[in-house]
Amino acid sequence: MPLNQLLTIDEVAQTLKITRQTLSKLINNKDIVAIKINKSYRIPSEALENFFKRNSSKQDLSHTYLKETRGCTLTYPDKDAEEEILNTAANAALKQVVNAHNELYNAVYFGDNLEVTRALLPELKGKVDLIYIDPPFATGRDFNSIDQNHAYSDKLLNGEFLEFIRKRLIILRELLSDKGSIYLHIDKKIGHYVKIIMDEVFGFDNFINDITRIKCNPKNFARNAYGNYSDMILFYAKQRDQNIWNDVKDDFTNKKRDELFAKTHPVHGQYTTHPLHAPGVTLDGDTGKEWNGMLPPPGRHWRYSREELTRLNESGFIEWSDKGNPRKIVLAKEHKGIKIQDVWEFKDKGLSFVDYPTQKNHDLLKRIILNSSNPGSLVLDCFAGSGSTLYIANELVRKWVGIDNSPASLAVIKANFAKNDIKCNFFE
Ligand SMILES: C[S@@+](CC[C@H](N)C(=O)[O-])C[C@H]1O[C@@H](n2cnc3c(N)ncnc32)[C@H](O)[C@@H]1O
Known part of the structure; x- marks a missing residue:
């Protein structure tokens, strides 16, 4: 490219594989120099070269910026550039409070998962084979235990919620190994928006399944609608066809x-x-x-x-x-058993039978962990809640890392691990 050439916004956006909107953010932030000629901007090719030089040592540019999926992107206010999310350092250091062994894994971190995953990135980048997350679902509600003790709040809605999830997914993608997979559990009110975000972050080609999970018994209600007795689990590979897949079959009844x-x-x-x-x-x-x-x-x-x-x-x-x-x-x-399809029935137990509200069915987690990780794989759940993913990963001889920012979650995890003699390092 000649050094003195002036490039249009579209040409630069295409070269960087980003939207015009993200490019204008970079121009506003002075990350890339643009010159206003009449009413439109032009970018000197030298400025683009400099931008490449500054950034290519930090990240692979092919996946550094907001990806389009099927020729479109989901827009909402305050959607940050991927580069900005990736290059923001953790705000605080991790402090170990319980030392049960000398490894980085088999640990629970108490704190905001964006900060903790950022802090873990230098050590765990590319090392996690399986992520299962069951974040809040943008319900606008508080979740309490059967005794009305507060467990966690789910108050982020709409675009704010989507950006909360997206930021974490971008960091989680970096943590995944090349043979890694991520399963995201979500409801059907917000789940379809989250699907588009996941397509942007992981690439549509890495989408594997949208699993319908039957969560409860059909309900009687007055609404003029069909019953809502399922939610969804979105399953993506870091790199399609390289992901661990054990093709576990269902036994015949x-x-x-x-x-x-x-x-x-x-x-x-x-x-x-x-x-x-x-x-x-x-x-x-x-x-x-x-x-x-x-x-x-x-x-x-x-x-x-x-x-x-x-x-x-x-x-x-x-x-x-x-x-x-x-x-x-x-x-x-x-016969080797029945091929598992994408409708799963794993009902959750009522509040009086679980340690934590929204605690997920252990058999569901067992299926996911057996299929998408191997013994010795590292499994991560950064919305750990009761620690159910960690508990089952431990039972199946996987390594595990959990994160949650609820004191109630930490208390339940500590009590359960102590009862089951599970050795765990705790950090804040
Ligand atoms: C739906 S619950 C997870 C339940 C879990 N799957 C189980 O089986 O017990 C969501 C969890 O995410 C946690 N959480 C929400 N926002 C968080 C954040 N920013 N950082 C860490 N944990 C968060 C909540 O405290 C809550 O425990």
Whole structure:
């Protein structure tokens, strides 16, 4: 680029992969020099070069700025530039108050999670394999225990709430390892806005699932509306297809097993049969040819090579109907379980059965941790509440870090860990 060239706002915004709005913030903050010519601004190419030089040592510019998702961004007042969020240092140092071991993990930090995650960034950047967060949901309410003791307030609303979440997500993204994932639990009133924010922060390509979580029993109410008995969990990878994925399956219930494997084989027990052919025509390959005196039905091909079909037949794994149709025998005992879909039923217990309001179902956390982390992985929950994520991560032999700024949360975590003999360092 010639050094004395004058660039338009659009050209610079495109080069930096930021919106015009973010660029004007950078100009206002004097991060980048612009010259006003008539009524519009121009940026000298030298100023852009200088800006690159100043920033490229700090961050990878390709993801430093507000990303567009599907050609648009969510706008609201006081949305800060990503660069500003990333380059703001923590306001205070962390102070250890309980020392149970000498590692950075298996620790609970009492304080605002933006400050704490910023303070942890130098040590934990790129090291966290799994983040589960269950932040406040912008309900405008206070949450109390069954005895009416205050647990936490959820008073940030609308754009203020979204910016609160976005700032934390940007730092959390930096903490995630390349094989890391994040699950964000949210309700359906604000969740769709949060989805757009997550697309901006993590990239739409890294979106994996919007899981519907059935949270309670259908309710009777007078509103002219369908019942609201689910919330949502947004699941993203730091880098799609590199994320840990253990493909844990659901066990069959006996009822489901009887339904799916209704027949009984004299040697192999419960079984069902599957067709030996599938839609689509093989023009020249083996799976379109005659086997055992028959061709696949019109418009279909054999699922297996003819050699494999013969092997299955000779070993007794093909069942022939009275009309001479062959089907493959599939045994219940060899089935790996049911593939988990994106509607999960994990109801929360009532207030009188939990230690903390909005405490999440432990089996839900178990599924997430088993699927998206490995033994020894570091798991982070920076809206820790009762410490349920940390508790289950510990049970599943993962390392863990929790953060919360509620004294009630800290008290519940301390009591539970002491009761279960869980060694934890505490910081403020
Ligand atoms: C919905 S609760 C989490 C419940 C938790 N998942 C459980 O199973 O017990 C949200 C938690 O976020 C905490 N919180 C809210 N804002 C915070 C902040 N800025 N920093 C740290 N914790 C925060 C609250 O104190 C509260 O404990």
